[in-house]
Amino acid sequence: MVERVYREEFGRVVASLTRRFGSIDVAEDAAGEALLVALEKWPVDGVPPNPGAWLTTTAARKAIDKIRRESHRDAKHQAALMIEDDTPHEPTGPVEDDRLRMVFTCCHPALAPEARVALTLRLLGGLTVAEIAQAFLVPETTMAQRITRAKKKIAGAGIPYRVPSLEDLPERVAGVLAVVYLVFNEGYLSSAEGTSVRDDLTTEAIRLGRILRALLPQVPEVTGLLALMLLTEARRPARISADGTLVPLPEQDRGAWSRPLIQEGHALVRECLATNRPGRYQLMAAINAVHTDARAAADTDWSQIAALYGQLAAIDPSPIVELNRAVAVAELDGPEVGLALVDRLNGSLSGYHPFHATRADLLRRLGRSAESRSAYDAALALIDNPAETAYLTRRRDQLALG
Amino acid sequence: MPQYFLAVNHDEASDAEMATKTMEDFQPIIEAVDAFNTALRESGAWVFAGGLQDRESSTVVDATGDSPIVTDGPFSESKEYLGGFWIIEAADLDAALDWATKGSQACAGKVEVRPFQLEPEA
Numbered sequence: 001m002v003e004r005v006y007r008e009e010f011g012r013v014v015a016s017l018t019r020r021f022g023s024i025d026v027a028e029d030a031a032g033e034a035l036l037v038a039l040e041k042w043p044v045d046g047v048p049p050n051p052g053a054w055l056t057t058t059a060a061r062k063a064i065d066k067i068r069r070e071s072h073r074d075a076k077h078q079a080a081l082m083i084e085d086d087t088p089h090e091p092t093g094p095v096e097d098d099r100l101r102m103v104f105t106c107c108h109p110a111l112a113p114e115a116r117v118a119l120t121l122r123l124l125g126g127l128t129v130a131e132i133a134q135a136f137l138v139p140e141t142t143m144a145q146r147i148t149r150a151k152k153k154i155a156g157a158g159i160p161y162r163v164p165s166l167e168d169l170p171e172r173v174a175g176v177l178a179v180v181y182l183v184f185n186e187g188y189l190s191s192a193e194g195t196s197v198r199d200d201l202t203t204e205a206i207r208l209g210r211i212l213r214a215l216l217p218q219v220p221e222v223t224g225l226l227a228l229m230l231l232t233e234a235r236r237p238a239r240i241s242a243d244g245t246l247v248p249l250p251e252q253d254r255g256a257w258s259r260p261l262i263q264e265g266h267a268l269v270r271e272c273l274a275t276n277r278p279g280r281y282q283l284m285a286a287i288n289a290v291h292t293d294a295r296a297a298a299d300t301d302w303s304q305i306a307a308l309y310g311q312l313a314a315i316d317p318s319p320i321v322e323l324n325r326a327v328a329v330a331e332l333d334g335p336e337v338g339l340a341l342v343d344r345l346n347g348s349l350s351g352y353h354p355f356h357a358t359r360a361d362l363l364r365r366l367g368r369s370a371e372s373r374s375a376y377d378a379a380l381a382l383i384d385n386p387a388e389t390a391y392l393t394r395r396r397d398q399l400a401l402g
Numbered sequence: 403m404p405q406y407f408l409a410v411n412h413d414e415a416s417d418a419e420m421a422t423k424t425m426e427d428f429q430p431i432i433e434a435v436d437a438f439n440t441a442l443r444e445s446g447a448w449v450f451a452g453g454l455q456d457r458e459s460s461t462v463v464d465a466t467g468d469s470p471i472v473t474d475g476p477f478s479e480s481k482e483y484l485g486g487f488w489i490i491e492a493a494d495l496d497a498a499l500d501w502a503t504k505g506s507q508a509c510a511g512k513v514e515v516r517p518f519q520l521e522p523e524a
Contacts, residue, residue: 110495157517158404160494168496 002042006035009052010126011211013059015098018161021063024105024123024151030063031055037062099124100215101161107176108159115150116179117186122147124211125204135201136186173216177225177281180208184229188236202233220272224282227268231288234261246391250297262292283312302331319348323355335365353382357392369399403491405449406498408505409514412485416511431510438508442490447501453486485511489518 010031017027034055048054106119118136121127127135133143153159164172187201209226216222238252247253269289272282287308294300309325323345330338339362342355349355360375376396383389412420442448457476464471476483488505492498498515506513 108495110499156520157515158492158494158498160496164496 002039005051007126009055011099011124012052013055014123015102016056017059019098026063030059033062034059097215100163103176105161107179111150115146118147119150120179180205220275220277221279221281223268223272224285227265227285228281230261231265231292234258240387244387246387280316283308302328319345335362338362353379373399405518406490406492407516408488408502410486410509410511411482413482434508447490449489451488457483
């Protein structure tokens with residue numbers, strides 16, 4: 001109970017103290033000490049009515065004590081560790097939340113991508129270093145070093161603790177969304193052996209997505225990303241069968257999908273599309289909304305999906321988008337037309353296993369078994385996800401029997 | 403105010419590209435760098451800047467032993483070497499990166515931004 005409240009409030013406490021004391025390290029240590037006090041007091045006195053405020057006050061006291069102690073010892077060293085924020089404190093509405101400053105600091109482009117992810121989960125998500133290390137399957141010492149190094153760079157290189165200027169905001173928000181989506185996908189499409197879905201990371205990414213939406217409700221891509229994650233997460237109960245095999249979308253038990261998540265996701269898709277500033281995440285969310293709208297796979301509105309992929313290709317052209325559009329076209333105009341589109345992508349996608357898996361499926365539907373089998377083999381050679389391996393092996397072996 | 407070192411590094415690829423250029427090709431780059439330097443001075447960010455001669459002209463002094471040893475040639479055989487630099491003052495890394503962006507556009511090369519060690523307060 002204490003741990004749950006603490007994790008909920010951690011990001012707010014650390015962000016607020018970082019602003020006040022100008023040092024992430026001071027803020028983080030103080031938040032840790034406040035937890036120890038909470039663990040001692042709350043089970044006896046009960047959880048205070050406003051646990052976040054209680055933790056912030058307690059942590060601030062701890063930080064002041066520590067700074068007093070250390071200022072006697074080495075004031076210069078302490079000053080060197082401080083990062084400054086001398087921007088005028090303008091009233092900018094919800095943007096004022098200290099956690100928003102923290103997001104932009106953690107996801108700063110001057111930090112290595114893996115450090116951005118780790119820092120965001122640690123400082124905003126309140127995960128422990130051990131938990132993050134476990135989630136990314138690296139030794140705890142490695143993760144601790146990665147985080148320490150990143151924090152040292154923030155202080156040493158002067159990465160600012162503030163919301164970027166309006167001019168830089170769209171690009172920097174895109175960087176933040178990329179970090180959150182990476183955390184989500186790491187959980188959802190984990191390439192780690194033996195773990196097809198890591199709930200903790202998808203849950204954490206959605207929680208971060210909700211925080212971002214609360215902080216930046218006026219940015220449609222933020223809403224789009226949350227919708228995309230919710231609609232993907234909604235299908236998770238049906239995505240892996242009891243024996244650990246991947247179940248592709250058309251074969252999933254739609255009754256197992258989470259209705260509340262789908263409803264929430266659909267509402268968010270409608271809301272962000274209404275602003276008429278389409279972006280990558282909004283369009284991907286809209287595609288997922290069309291899929292989750294169909295009561296049965298056969299009811300899927302493929303013309304809508306093909307059109308949305310066409311829009312996506314217009315703003316964010318990539319061979320992967322073309323591949324997905326080809327799948328929709330195959331449903332509309334038949335596998336032969338789809339295959340012609342897919343074959344054009346050979347070369348750019350020859351190292352991407354869904355390309356071979358899609359080809360294999362279209363060739364199978366056209367009765368070209370031998371070609372289909374070698375396409376399945378090509379896909380299998382590129383995969384290290386056990387659930388997908390199991391699924392594609394089964395499809396290939398069904399071919400062999402038929 | 404923090405100071406940043408903006409390094410323009412050269413390597414074999416950039417050397418090969420330079421070798422294909424004539425003096426005329428360099429004229430717009432020289433003008434752009436001049437304009438950039440003026441902007442740095444006018445904003446107060448300028449501390450120092452300079453372009454270095456070819457690294458063949460460098461000499462290494464090693465006085466770590468009993469008597470100093472002077473040797474010809476670059477310190478390391480690394481493929482990348484410093485070609486020129488700016489030292490600027492900037493409020494934070496974002497401000498330094500903004501200058502580096504303009505500097506990179508002006509000199510038509512990559513710019514590496516490194517913060518100076520913070521001076522202990524007097």
